[in-house]
Amino acid sequence: MQKIGKFSTQIVLSVILACTGMINFAMAVVEIDITKGNVEPLPIAITDFQGAGPQRQLADDIGRVISSNLQNSGLFKPIAKAAFVQKIKDSNTVPRFEDWRVINAQALVTGRIVRERDGRLRVEYRLWDVFGADEMASQQFFTTPKNWRRVAHIISDAIYQRMTGEKGYFDSRIVFVDETGPKDKRVKRLAIMDQDGVNKKLLTRGSDLVLTPRFSPSRQEITYMSFEGGQPRVYLLQIETGQREIVGNFPGMTFSPRFSPDGQKIIMSLQTDGNANIYTMDLRSRKTTRLTNTAAIDTGPSYSPDGKNVVFESDRGGRQQLYVMRENGANTQRISFGNGRYSTPVWSPRGDLIAFTKQRGGKFLIGVMRPDGSKERILTEGFHNEGPTWAPNGRVLMFFRETPGAGGGPRLYSIDLTGYHERLVPTESFASDPAWSPLLD
Amino acid sequence: MKLGVVISGTIHVTILTWGLWNISAPEPFVVSRVAALPADFIPFDEYTRSVEGDSKASRKEKTAPVPTKNPPEREPAKNVGDTKIDIKSEVKAPPKPEQVDISKPLPKAKEVQPSPVVKPEPQPEKMVKETPVPTNELSSLNEPPKPLNEQKFEEAPAKADEGLKFAKLPDYVPLPVSRPRPPEPKTAKTQQRKQPDEIKQAIDKASAKDEEISSEDKIAALLNKQDPAATGKKRSPEPVSLGSEKSNSSEKLSRSEMDVLRNAIEQCWNVPMGLSDVEDMRVTITMNLAKDGNIDGRVDVEATGGQNQTRRAFAESARRAVLKCAPYNLPNEKYDTWSQVVVNFDPSQMF
Numbered sequence: 051m052q053k054i055g056k057f058s059t060q061i062v063l064s065v066i067l068a069c070t071g072m073i074n075f076a077m078a079v080v081e082i083d084i085t086k087g088n089v090e091p092l093p094i095a096i097t098d099f100q101g102a103g104p105q106r107q108l109a110d111d112i113g114r115v116i117s118s119n120l121q122n123s124g125l126f127k128p129i130a131k132a133a134f135v136q137k138i139k140d141s142n143t144v145p146r147f148e149d150w151r152v153i154n155a156q157a158l159v160t161g162r163i164v165r166e167r168d169g170r171l172r173v174e175y176r177l178w179d180v181f182g183a184d185e186m187a188s189q190q191f192f193t194t195p196k197n198w199r200r201v202a203h204i205i206s207d208a209i210y211q212r213m214t215g216e217k218g219y220f221d222s223r224i225v226f227v228d229e230t231g232p233k234d235k236r237v238k239r240l241a242i243m244d245q246d247g248v249n250k251k252l253l254t255r256g257s258d259l260v261l262t263p264r265f266s267p268s269r270q271e272i273t274y275m276s277f278e279g280g281q282p283r284v285y286l287l288q289i290e291t292g293q294r295e296i297v298g299n300f301p302g303m304t305f306s307p308r309f310s311p312d313g314q315k316i317i318m319s320l321q322t323d324g325n326a327n328i329y330t331m332d333l334r335s336r337k338t339t340r341l342t343n344t345a346a347i348d349t350g351p352s353y354s355p356d357g358k359n360v361v362f363e364s365d366r367g368g369r370q371q372l373y374v375m376r377e378n379g380a381n382t383q384r385i386s387f388g389n390g391r392y393s394t395p396v397w398s399p400r401g402d403l404i405a406f407t408k409q410r411g412g413k414f415l416i417g418v419m420r421p422d423g424s425k426e427r428i429l430t431e432g433f434h435n436e437g438p439t440w441a442p443n444g445r446v447l448m449f450f451r452e453t454p455g456a457g458g459g460p461r462l463y464s465i466d467l468t469g470y471h472e473r474l475v476p477t478e479s480f481a482s483d484p485a486w487s488p489l490l491d
Numbered sequence: 492m493k494l495g496v497v498i499s500g501t502i503h504v505t506i507l508t509w510g511l512w513n514i515s516a517p518e519p520f521v522v523s524r525v526a527a528l529p530a531d532f533i534p535f536d537e538y539t540r541s542v543e544g545d546s547k548a549s550r551k552e553k554t555a556p557v558p559t560k561n562p563p564e565r566e567p568a569k570n571v572g573d574t575k576i577d578i579k580s581e582v583k584a585p586p587k588p589e590q591v592d593i594s595k596p597l598p599k600a601k602e603v604q605p606s607p608v609v610k611p612e613p614q615p616e617k618m619v620k621e622t623p624v625p626t627n628e629l630s631s632l633n634e635p636p637k638p639l640n641e642q643k644f645e646e647a648p649a650k651a652d653e654g655l656k657f658a659k660l661p662d663y664v665p666l667p668v669s670r671p672r673p674p675e676p677k678t679a680k681t682q683q684r685k686q687p688d689e690i691k692q693a694i695d696k697a698s699a700k701d702e703e704i705s706s707e708d709k710i711a712a713l714l715n716k717q718d719p720a721a722t723g724k725k726r727s728p729e730p731v732s733l734g735s736e737k738s739n740s741s742e743k744l745s746r747s748e749m750d751v752l753r754n755a756i757e758q759c760w761n762v763p764m765g766l767s768d769v770e771d772m773r774v775t776i777t778m779n780l781a782k783d784g785n786i787d788g789r790v791d792v793e794a795t796g797g798q799n800q801t802r803r804a805f806a807e808s809a810r811r812a813v814l815k816c817a818p819y820n821l822p823n824e825k826y827d828t829w830s831q832v833v834v835n836f837d838p839s840q841m842f
Binding site: 154181 | 744749752753756757758759760761762763764766797798800801802803804805807809810811812814815828829831832833834835836837838839840841
């Protein structure tokens with residue numbers, strides 16, 4: 051009651067304050083509140099980078115990669131080059147902003163490539179605020195010509211970060227399961243590629259079935275499940291050296307591994323006698339710790355970015371649902387209460403959301419919810435969607451979608467948090483189980 | 492008894508059956524669907540002000556009133572008296588009486604010779620005898636010419652009392668040279684109006700009277716035009732004028748005009764989607780607008796909430812929105828109300 055009284059006095063006070071404010075300002079000032087806006091992607095003009103001689107082609111390619119990166123993020127809409135009024139001759143001079151305002155470009159990117167004496171490339175770019183008539187950012191990078199694509203990704207990240215305020219994710223890689231061959235005799239191999247689908251590199255030979263690869267947050271390492279030797283086991287693989295090792299010496303089957311945020315531990319499920327429980331293993335001391343102890347199947351664990359909580363799926367309530375517990379296994383709470391079965395939870399690197407796969411009415415949906423289970427949103431649905439993974443900035447999800455039929459197979463897709471910008475990640479062959487790497491150093 | 496029940500029952504059944512068919516429900520009252528019309532609530536005084544003036548009339552500016560001057564302050568009078576003009580004479584003490592020594596014999600008074608009295612010389616009266624000159628004009632008249640000298644006055648009829656002396660009358664009196672004209676007939680006339688020239692003269696005369704107004708003041712008054720008052724109501728003595736340039740302070744942008752402005756900015760605002768903590772961020776942009784709707788000078792951006800990077804991106808998106816939207820299309824006559832615009836960006840309801 052006292053609380054209500056206090057609240058009402060606050061309301062009365064604020065109303066009085068608001069009224070006096072109105073009296074003061076109503077005379078000379080128009081004050082309006084903008085509570086909604088345009089959710090269209092931001093129109094941006096990316097001009098051809100300047101380059102002389104052999105750098106001409108490279109300059110075009112870099113511009114194209116930046117343009118494609120920004121477009122794929124769903125937040126930018128590169129303007130067609132045919133619409134450009136001004137032809138940029140020198141990227142070091144201030145552009146004629148009126149010409150770019152006419153075509154409604156809100157930002158403008160110019161740049162050039164110069165070959166240095168030592169054979170390296172110098173790549174410069176400038177980002178202009180068209181309506182504010184100002185330079186927003188400018189940087190230059192030195193690299194070997196072979197590395198031009200990475201420079202294009204880094205520039206994309208810089209533009210993305212400057213314009214949106216969030217870190218980019220373009221300079222990152224995806225590890226996934228590359229699938230070839232007919233449906234009944236699929237060959238599954240681990241592979242790695244850039245986030246835009248190029249520079250694919252195979253990591254395993256394909257003699258054994260591999261599943262659920264996961265990136266280490268701190269090192270060039272992957273953990274995955276393999277049926278090598280007839281028994282499903284969790285493995286650890288060094289990308290650079292190709293060195294492999296089994297994680298933990300458990301008597302049963304281990305699966306769905308994932309790194310802890312500091313990269314020091316692996317959390318996974320161990321199946322014994324028809325039920326599965328969650329364990330962690332410290333990579334330095336090789337010490338294992340049991341976190342759950344139930345007769346149900348607890349699996350798919352994922353750490354929160356601060357490492358204090360773990361989300362996992364369990365059928366202890368009869369159906370697969372999502373639960374959150376402390377990292378020591380205490381204080382377990384169910385967070386998913388919607389209609390259907392929830393699986394493969396992944397905590398966002400930003401910490402604000404948990405992505406999941408949901409089965410409902412014969413369909414597979416990919417959605418997100420807050421860590422307390424509120425504000426569930428479905429981003430996409432289809433015949434078979436599964437295995438979401440977060441981009442390093444927590445803005446975009448990648449998952450695989452399987453098409454039905456004999457000729458059907460899994461493909462990788464990315465979708466942004468609004469659910470509006472879904473796109474196919476181009477791969478030469480079928481691909482499943484993607485896992486996004488952290489940003490490269 | 493039994494018969495009564497049967498009769499009663501029969502009548503009841505008959506009436507109910509009749510009523511079932513004849514007393515039917517009324518036709519349903521069908522109201523046609525009308526699309527909602529946007530309506531503004533305008534207070535009476537605002538409406539009255541808004542209809543003052545005439546949009547077709549030309550602008551009439553009035554000269555500013557000449558500043559009045561205080562009359563020169565008069566110093567307090569030094570002498571007390573009845574005169575209206577203060578005579579600035581020194582106040583003198585009355586002369587003291589001389590002390591006279593009685594013991595000494597008085598000096599001999601001088602004999603004063605009486606001055607001869609000057610007799611005024613009798614001046615002969617100048618008699619101007621106007622000799623009437625016979626004019627030719629008379630001959631032009633139809634009357635027969637009369638010899639002027641022949642005119643005689645009738646003597647007094649009573650001769651009995653001759654002892655009485657009468658004043659001697661002049662022998663002749665001048666005759667009017669022209670015949671009296673009858674007064675011109677008066678016709679019904681419209682009320683006399685002053686011609687513009689007369690008004691100007693009158694103004695000049697009036698201003699000439701006031702010698703205290705310097706010519707500089709007059710020039711200043713001519714240059715310093717007053718904003719025309721939005722007059723022109725039926726009983727107003729002022730000429731009809733094209734509204735007032737300076738709006739009344741209570742005049743505000745109407746709800747629909749505000750909506751137009753709001754919609755324009757909302758369309759121009761590309762919201763940076765998916766920023767973390769976007770719900771907590773607020774941006775307030777203050778900008779001055781010129782009369783043509785363009786932004787005058789720099790826009791002032793204030794942002795709160797979120798982290799540095801995201802706050803900057805968010806504030807820049809808001810700034811881009813208001814820059815992109817310019818020039819703003821707002822009613823010119825209300826310029827005073829929208830010369831400064833404050834835009835609050837509040838995305839808390841969006842996500």
